[in-house]
Amino acid sequence: MAVDAERAAQDQGVKHDEHHDAKKHDDHHDAHHAAPHESPWVVTLPLVLLAIPSVCAGWIIGEFVFGRYFGNSIVVFDSHPAIAALAKDFQGVIPMILHGFTSLPFWFAVAGAGTAYYIYVMRPDLPAVLRAKWGVVVKILMDKYGFDRFNDWFFAGGARKLGGGLWKGGDVAVIDNFFVNGSARVVGWFSTVLRRVQSGYIYHYAFAMIIGILLLLTMIFRY
């Protein structure tokens, strides 16, 4: 009850207080409210521990994948010689590193880092210019091509709509109201009708008995 009162109070008067606004915006713009800070050690330590193998693992992983390390634990069917095809192209760690420098993803990554350095560090005036000139492109990129919004609207929203429909329409209206309470209503209605038969008048009962006897006699003498 107390919580309800609180909510009502919030709804009535204090819509624009700082607290309320903060909550509203927090979901997407956290950074605007809290100054960036270094992560605590529980985050840093695992990152450091993960950084070590991510530098070194490449030197030994070839032996794991293409050598005899797994023995007979992993079976590759002859019809899917994927590992053998990969192994043909793998000539050791150094050639693999050199190969990396000639692949497109590597240069995309470098280009990304370079562009970011250029427009945010060397020419911090550029983002505003770009945004003014190519607003549409910037918006498409910022929206991540609208995939998130589509997923929110179509999958999340659709599932909620469907769930709501099944709940209100299926569970509440059809099952509970129509079938469960409906059968109770039918029984109730039936008994109100039946109750009228029990009128208390002797001549009603006598009449019913006469009809009953007539019916019985008809049945007996027919066969």
Place this chain on the structure above:
Amino acid sequence: MYGLPLLSLSIWVPIVFGVAVLATGSDRNATAARLLALIGAIAGFLVTLPLYTGFNSAGSGFQYVELAPWIASFNVNYHLGIDGLSLLLILLNSFTTVLVVVAGWEIITQKVAQYMAAFLFLSGLMNGVFCALDALLFYVFFEATLIPMFIIIGVWGGPNRIYASVKFFLYTLLGSLLSLIALIYLYNTAEGSFSLLDFYQLPLGLGAQILIFFAFFMAFAVKVPMWPVHTWLPDAHVEAPTGGSVVLAAIMLKLGGYGFLRLSLPIVPDASQYLAGFVIFLSLVAVVYIGLVALVQTDMKKLIAYSSISHMGFVTLGIFIFNAQGMEGAIIQMISHGFVSGALFLCVGVLYDRMHSRQIADYGGVVNRMPVFAALFMLFAMANSGLPGTSGFVGEFTVIMGAMKANFWYAFLAASTLIFGAAYTLWMYKRVIFGAVANHHVAELQDINLREFLVLGALAAAVIMMGVWPDPFAEVLHTSVNDLLTHVSQSKLPVE
């Protein structure tokens, strides 16, 4: 083992302690009632432990059998015995009873002795259902469990408790009346025996089998509950006190799944196979339909209630695909769901005791005030979504594997629960636990105390243990499940 009638002890120790707790009388002796109830619950749990340690996993048939005449003129016997399936459910039941007694410790202040006694009675009666090998004894225990639960919801429940408890009672009673008629028919056909073991050997024509199947189905489908006879459960859960919800979700629903395995399948195997498609259809509807309905709930207890129905759909699916993986998965899922749903209802109870609201909208940012609670709640939410490493994964994964063997589309639809489960559970978790502190009531929250930590911690340990090392649970099942499947594969239709 030890020459003791262990099954009788597991039934009657809690009930005798229940009587003793009732004898403490009014709330002036509340502390005595609580202590006595705790001793009774622990004693009840301890007597079930030798059942596990002395259980012969390789042994066929029923173990720890006890047989004594009860109503001699009708050849009704006090006939008890368990296999691997009943063993796990008895352990789960007795374990849960200890937790609900502790969970209600300071929370229940009115009619304490009656509250605690109701749970002890319920515990003993449900153990009776899991042990009974005489059909009438089974029926008596099965129906008797309604009484304490009716009282628990009707006396200690929320504002709409009378409506909920009557709905619960009528629904489940109506369902099981038909099964009594079926049992009496079987009694006559078996020439005056109520023994389940006699029923198992009884040849029956397909027409009779189908009628008996539906009579049993009405009883057990309501209990599970299966779509579309499930609507009593959300109401009952919402109105029940926390302990009532825990026992209802953790054990009572399993009476339905257990009934299918103990009665429907072995007594009418041909009809069970003939109608398997029908039951699988209803189970898959439960998984998908109820998953979607759970998504839009605004009341936490209702959400978990719907989640229970969806998860129990997995149980009936696993049972009726008729392979070992499906069936073992279904049983594991029952046990896991006992831990996870019980824990989730306790978590909601912890919040409710502090805020007196179950509405998701009233919460937000709870993690800022209750970090320990938030961590435990997170584990249970993950387990409810079927995350690997938790018990929720083991059952669901095994059932999906079994379903894949039966039919790709069964597995496909069943697997959708992993998406829906994650969606409704984690979305609720996010709205309740994360974000900014929603209001000054949340700001004043205190983290869980030692008593609450012990209860949730015990369940957390169970969830993780079952998730990473399910063998101790699975190994007692293999023989029972294989025996049942062999039995079911032999037609009982009379030879022309």
